[in-house]
Structures are given as C-alpha cells and as structure tokens.
Amino acid sequence: MTAARLLIVGPQGSGKGTQGVRIAEALGIPTVSTGDVFRANVKEGTELGQQVKAIIDAGDLVPDELTSAIVRGRLEQADAAGGFLLDGYPRNLAQVRDLDGFLQGRGEELTAVIELVVPREESIARLSKRAAEQGRDDDNEESIAKRLSIYENETAPILDVFRERGIVDQIDGVGSLDEITERITAALTARGITA
C-alpha cells in the first residue's frame, strides 16, 4: 500500500474542492485547502484574513512565503502524519520547491497528483452558477478571468514537473459527481492508494 500524499489540481470551477473532500473522506485523510483556510480567516476577520482579503477578491495569488508557511504548519499537525490531500497548493513553481523541501525534510514525497480536466467553457459556466448560488466575493467576471489566466500561466506548468515524476493522473472532470469520484478512486487504486 502506498501512502496517500495527494494533490488535486484543476482550473477554478473544475470541482476540485468537492472531489477533494470526497476522496479525502473515503481515504480517511485530512484535506488541506489553502483557499478554504484563507476564506475562513477573512470571514473571522483575523489578522491573516485582513492581510489577504483584497488579494483574494482581485483573484491574485497570496505571497508564496505566507502560503507555504500556512501549509507547513497544517501538515505538521498529527492528523496529517499518515497522509493528506492538498487542494489548491502548490499553485506555482516556487510553491512546488517549498513543498518539496518540506516533505524531503520528513523523508516524504507526493505520491499522486490528480489533474481534473474540464474545458474552459464548462468551468466558466460552473463558476457563474456558483457565483449566483454562493455569492463568493471573488466570483466576479474580472477575478474569474484573472484566476483562469493564473491557472494557465503559473499552475499548469507545475503539472509538467509532476508528470516527469510519473505521478500525474489525468481525470475527465465532466460527468456526474459520483462518476468523477469513481474515476479518481480507480486511478488511485491502480497506484496502490486505497482506504
């Protein structure tokens, strides 16, 4: 059996948050979502929240050092010792280096990267729907465009690094929630990653 040290990657609106939680629950590992951590801090009005609100609303990236420090702190907690699922981090090459350094220090590495593939029109349609339903401050047209372009320019390149390591599973992200969860589970099982 291979330890579940996972990353889920996909453009905004790909459903990575929803699928990440489903997979992590099935495997009994914690989900570490940087977007959720930032949003919770904004909501609670913490110092961190005040620091990042304008950045998030504009669709920009929070500085790498800050983001990496938050993730390190979270991964050091006991419940992440046996495995974890990262959602939304790392998001650029600098963050990949930060994470690699941290994990190497523990004698660990990511064991699988789930790439959710969703056509651009489909993710934009899903984001508009979410904007109407949830009213997220960063689901406005300008911020969505910025986030999709950051994904294409900064986040997609990290997949090349992980592809070279042979740990990327490309998953078709179009279908019902259950269908997509099953596709991911099958890919992980093929790598020896099971509950």
Ligand code: AMP
């Ligand atoms: P998400 O929920 O993953 O789409 O993240 C929402 C927002 O939080 C992003 O648009 C960024 O402003 C910020 N954020 C989340 N993860 C990161 C990260 N790894 N690096 C920098 N900023 C991030």
